[in-house]
């Protein structure tokens with residue numbers, strides 16, 4: 001599904017990714033780990049076509065994510081570490097997602113409800129006025145409703161309370177089937193039951209890439 005070939009990304013003279021080679025295939029559920037500045041976010045952003053590789057390439061189902069941006073982004077759901085400052089209210093946001101990504105509105109409500117996010121009472125509230133945890137829940141609900149074959153979560157539980165984290169892990173586990181999920185995380189303990197592969201990066205390189213037991 002995702003092929004990363006000899007990928008180097010430089011910002012000025014600094015190599016954020018240094019000749020990375022890795023494949024992510026169907027039913028790979030990956031914890032992507034490593035210290036601050038290791039290159040995890042740069043790898044993800046390059047996979048999604050936000051950054052041009054300095055050398056090497058990325059292919060998503062054989063497609064170049066920069067040249068086939070719209071097609072590639074339709075396959076991917078991404079929940080960032082810091083939610084974007086969306087000015088739309090929840091009603092407008094849901095309408096936008098429904099039309100632009102062909103997502104069933106009812107599914108967004110379903111997943112939000114499972115995460116204990118009450119959308120109905122907040123329909124007229126701007127997304128950016130929600131609390132950090134509510135924003136994260138909304139983005140997770142959208143990512144699950146989108147039913148993408150690739151889901152990328154960058155520290156998705158950072159703002160969630162312990163109950164919401166448990167709800168998140170349960171929903172993810174129920175949804176893992178024939179997809180690729182990448183969880184950028186500093187806490188392997190938290191994701192160990194929902195991943196089957198652990199990749200550790202440092203200084204722009206993949207240092208270890210191990211299969212894990214976990215999912216049944």
Ligand SMILES: Nc1ncnc2c1ncn2[C@@H]1O[C@H](COP(=O)(O)OP(=O)(O)OP(=O)(O)O)[C@@H](O)[C@H]1O
Pocket residue numbers: 011014016034035036037038039040041042043
């Ligand atoms: N847009 C950018 N412009 C310049 N340098 C950047 C840019 N994005 C990332 N870098 C640099 O690339 C290196 C890797 O950063 P990256 O954000 O990929 O690390 P990370 O592993 O995701 O870290 P963290 O755990 O802190 O989120 C860092 O030295 C960072 O300063």
